[in-house]
Amino acid sequence: MSRIGKKNILLPDKVSVIIKDHTVTVxxxxxxxxxxxxxxxxxxLATKHLHITQTIISKKSNQLHGLSRTMLYNMxxxxxxxxxxSLEIQGVGYRSQMEGKSLILNLGYSHPVKIDPPEGIIITVENNVNINIMGIDKELVGEVAANIRSIRSPEPYKGKGVRYSNEYVQRKVGKAGKGK
Structure with a gap:
């Protein structure tokens, strides 16, 4: 049994939960x-908290127990x-801007890259280099951020590219010149 799965989820005020069969709506x-x-x-569902239990004890349900609790907590x-x-862009000439709801990225390619956010995701840009992705679905927010980062992920020699705000990019030493 999972340690995480055993923990109850406290429901904040103004949050309601509807459970129908195995579908949970928050x-x-x-x-x-x-x-x-x-x-x-x-x-x-109890008065002010949710709890998750296993109906079948098996290896698969043990694996799903903690995962289900975490997904419900994130909901x-x-x-x-x-x-x-939050993402930040580093590199000379690299920048981003908003055009309506679409994000336009200039990342050194011959063309600007246009990203249309999915429904429920809000993208904002600050100072042309800081990108914020906001939403209520943690999985979708992370997926959109990873897709934006993958367009030009940071390279290890100069550190140019799109990175998470708290990400550390380990640098490599460049090619050594010929000695005499």
Missing amino acids: RGPKGELSRIFPDSINVG VNGVSSGFTK
Whole structure:
């Protein structure tokens, strides 16, 4: 049994949960999220908290126990406060800008790269080099941030590219010149 799966999830004020069969819907001030949980996982609702139990004890349900609790916690946290990922662009001439809801990236390619955010994701740009991705679904926010980063991931020699705000890029030593 998972240690994480045993922990209860406290429900903040203004957050409501509806459980129907194995579908859990969480509503809050920021929006609504819904997810279908496996048959081996049972979600229970008490007065001010949620708890997750296993209906079948097997290796697979043990693996899903902690994962299901974490996904449910992220749903509750997302509809109450939301999630944010921050990216920064480093490199001479690299910049970003917003055009309507679309993000335009100039990252040294022969053409600008245009990214249309999926529904539920808000992208903002500060100082042409700082990009903030906000939304209520942690999985989707992380996926959009990873896709933007993969367009020009940081290279190890000069550190140019798109990186997470708290990311450390380990540098390599460049090619040594010929000695006499």
